[in-house]
Amino acid sequence: MAFDKNAKIYIAGHRGMVGSAIVRRLQQGGYSNLITRTRQELDLLDQRATFDFLEAEKPDYIFLAAARVGGIQANNTYRADFIYENLTVQNNVIHGALKAGVKDLCFLGSSCIYPRDCPQPIKEDYLLTGPLEPTNEPYAIAKIAGIKLCESCNRQYGTRFVSVMPTNLYGPNDTYDLANSHVLPALIRKAHEAKLRGDTEYVVWGTGTPKREFLYVDDIADACVFFMEHGIGEGVYNVGSGTDVTIRELAETTMDVVGFKGKIVFDSSKPDGTPRKLLDVSRMKQLGWQAKTPLREGIAQAYASYLATLI
Numbered sequence: 001m002a003f004d005k006n007a008k009i010y011i012a013g014h015r016g017m018v019g020s021a022i023v024r025r026l027q028q029g030g031y032s033n034l035i036t037r038t039r040q041e042l043d044l045l046d047q048r049a050t051f052d053f054l055e056a057e058k059p060d061y062i063f064l065a066a067a068r069v070g071g072i073q074a075n076n077t078y079r080a081d082f083i084y085e086n087l088t089v090q091n092n093v094i095h096g097a098l099k100a101g102v103k104d105l106c107f108l109g110s111s112c113i114y115p116r117d118c119p120q121p122i123k124e125d126y127l128l129t130g131p132l133e134p135t136n137e138p139y140a141i142a143k144i145a146g147i148k149l150c151e152s153c154n155r156q157y158g159t160r161f162v163s164v165m166p167t168n169l170y171g172p173n174d175t176y177d178l179a180n181s182h183v184l185p186a187l188i189r190k191a192h193e194a195k196l197r198g199d200t201e202y203v204v205w206g207t208g209t210p211k212r213e214f215l216y217v218d219d220i221a222d223a224c225v226f227f228m229e230h231g232i233g234e235g236v237y238n239v240g241s242g243t244d245v246t247i248r249e250l251a252e253t254t255m256d257v258v259g260f261k262g263k264i265v266f267d268s269s270k271p272d273g274t275p276r277k278l279l280d281v282s283r284m285k286q287l288g289w290q291a292k293t294p295l296r297e298g299i300a301q302a303y304a305s306y307l308a309t310l311i
Contacts, residue, residue: 003031003061003228010035010059012044012093013066017173018108018166021221022063029225035059045085050092054100061228062105064093064146068139072205072273074180075136086142094149098157104233105161106224107150109143111213111238111279112136113165121280124165124236133274147236160233164224167240167279171217171298172305184214187251188303191258200262202255205270208248213240213278216298219291226289240279241291247272257299 009026013019014036026034035057044050044066068078068085075082090107097105114122115130127147132140150161170184178186187204194202223239226232245253251264284290293301 005030006033007031007060008033008035008057009061009063010054010057011063011065012089013064015039015173016065016067016069017169017171017175017217018220019063019065020173021171021217022065022224025218025221025225044089044092047088047092047096051096051099054093054096054102058100059102060104062093062097062102063108063224064090064105065108066093067108070175070180071182071186072135072271075139079138082136083138083142086139087145090142090146091149094146094153094161097161098153098159103160104228105150105159106227107146107161107163108220108224109147109163109165109236110140111165111167111240111277112140113143113147114277116274120276121242121278122238123280124238124283127236135271135273151234154234160231162227162233163236164220164227165236165238165279166220167213167215167238167277169215169217169220171302174217174302174306176306176309183212183247184250184254184299184302185306187254188258188299188306191251191255191260192303192306194262195258195260199260201265202251202260202262203265203267204247204251205267206247206272207268208251208264208266209246210272210274211244211246211276211278212250213242213244214250214295214298215240215291216293216301219293222292223284223289226287230287232287237283237287238279238281239284239291240281241295242279242281244276244278245295253296254299257296257303
């Protein structure tokens with residue numbers, strides 16, 4: 001389906017990191033008929049309110065970027081909240097879209113849906129082939145259910161609900177609260193605060209050996225709009241940079257960008273999580289899309305946006 005610039009597009013979770021990036025990308029692309037609701041205006045945990053909203057608005061397209069998200073500590077601590085809230089929000093939006101006659105939807109998942117120890121790089125076909133990483137299993141199971149709900153709607157009702165699995169994302173509107181943040185924003189904040197204090201060392205969780213792939217959030221937004229504009233309305237697609245770095249390398253690059261001159265100390269009493277998590281992005285490349293933002297450049301932009309929050 002080709003979208004004109006007046007297509008009515010609902011972005012669920014528009015204040016979050018991914019949702020706000022999708023709004024930026026759509027505005028840059030000349031799309032002006034964007035629908036957004038804050039959590040105060042529309043609680044997506046409320047089924048009736050969500051169904052009524054979608055029935056009244058009948059958007060042409062939905063980007064489902066609303067989710068309860070966090071790093072290892074948050075995932076492991078708030079296990080019941082993560083599975084309940086994510087299942088409920090995505091069920092309400094996806095089924096509400098179906099009831100309202102919405103044909104096109106982009107569901108944002110996560111690379112943590114894949115088995116903990118699956119072969120690298122991770123192909124979409126590895127889904128459900130082994131046990132999940134225990135620390136984020138509740139969140140992963142919710143996201144897997146969302147993928148299967150989209151897939152099942154397509155098969156039963158002929159909808160065009162596509163599922164996008166991003167790697168580790170970072171950038172503007174990220175969470176820098178150390179109790180709930182992911183690894184990169186945590187490293188940015190810790191390096192900045194260590195620099196301000198004049199510390200000689202910088203403590204990083206784990207051993208520093210796990211490898212992670214990172215994607216600047218404006219790149220995932222670009223990929224999501226690419227699906228919409230190219231009429232790709234089914235399947236599961238990994239979206240990442242296609243390269244990974246060790247946590248040690250990531251910490252060193254972050255220190256360099258921030259300008260902290262001390263040394264890194266690894267706290268090996270803290271969990272490492274999955275040993276390696278690199279996505280196979282060949283399916284996306286075959287469609288004609290690939291990431292544009294180099295890691296160091298992205299970290300510099302993320303650091304600038306973090307500094308802006310401190311003013």
